[in-house]
Amino acid sequence: MKRVIFLTNDDSYLSKGFRAAVNLAREFGDVIAIAPERVQSGMSQAITINQPLFIRQVEKSEGVTIYAFSGTPVDCAKVAFDHIFREQKIDLVLSGINHGSNAAINVMYSGTMGAAIEGSLYGIPSIGLSLDDHAPDADFEGAVEAGRKIISDVLNAADNLPRPLCLNVNVPRIPASEIRGIRLCRQTRGFWREEFYERQDPNGRDYYWLTGAFQNSEPEAEDSDEWALAHNYVSVVPVQVDMTDYNMLTKLNGVIK
């Protein structure tokens, strides 16, 4: 029986990385996709509560059906699995290929990972695939090669792995031939610190533009995803959604009464 791969992303259905994902997924089966109408980078797990959402089919060819949706990446996943493709058996969710790394704490801000996480909550093995290069014309060859291997491994092992199953895969910005391999990792500890560009609009109103840099709290940690990327490996971090701080829970005994 032919496999069905669901695609989405956060850079919109028009991005180069999305097209690379369509072609990659096509090697494994039929492709169905609902991707954002417009760029939704940094949208995290956001959902659209207070507005109507519009959908339109933008491509229908042999084995490929693509819709553009006016919502967030998570909205795309929800409308797919709870409505449009509700009756469809789906073997894999592939979100990406993202223009830009989603390693470390980026997993939390990323719309691409938001959609991958959401997919996993529907019991479907989900992969967020990202390349550490924001350029619109980035070279996705290394990401496609890594993605091909990891998709294959996941599809082969899916029956023997528990759910939810979600992988955050990041690929370094180097020629495919220089990639040293694939490493299972944990999420690097660290956070972003921002700078705000301050400017004035034509009417004299001040405005801010957010920009920032990731602060790695443990650059020497060889089991972290940032270390893998910095050393020319593809990083694979399995992701789950229980955010409870169990260590703190113990420490709060007797403090919160």
Next chain:
Amino acid sequence: MKRVIFLTNDDSYLSKGFRAAVNLAREFGDVIAIAPERVQSGMSQAITINQPLFIRQVEKSEGVTIYAFSGTPVDCAKVAFDHIFREQKIDLVLSGINHGSNAAINVMYSGTMGAAIEGSLYGIPSIGLSLDDHAPDADFEGAVEAGRKIISDVLNAADNLPRPLCLNVNVPRIPASEIRGIRLCRQTRGFWREEFYERQDPNGRDYYWLTGAFQNSEPEAEDSDEWALAHNYVSVVPVQVDMTDYNMLTKLNGVIK
């Protein structure tokens, strides 16, 4: 030395819950606030990358300074701690009081919790405070009472607790006098399943409106936050940002090569 409490939320600076938080925080010291200009519910950890952001002061009175910001709740936290109040010592972040529960997996979709989590990443003890009632004119008395106790406990113990320190506090929708106490909990396992209302706009275009219901995977778990709320307790879940699925990491050995 006088304490300084930073406030934000996701229902905008005009919400009743925000005003309740201002009055509550005022009991503990000076209040500085940057809250969204417009409603930002469901915005999760979203950040604004591709647009300029506007800020304006909307209140300045004895011990209270409030700005409205055009960004997401996380943008509010970032512009506060990396720019506007960069030099200011802040003793506590209070995000809320939210109109609606952020228990269980809602922690991941919530803009209120997004801002609280972001605050904790700046090393400031952070509390997201939510009432299980979406009504614009909800009765916040129970939430204020619970918040007062928990803020007091956190401020007293802050020097002896590690960072990041972030609490997801949820209050049941019952009269304050019927609240049975405060319980330390873990995040309930579960997920949302959506229904999409399908309608047509005046031009005949189909549109969707997202609505859904939380599916509790473990309604009998007495250590879960949903159980606490259902049994008239205030729930307190400490939250952290490492989303690595460590169990899966072990299982993937030999699967991802």
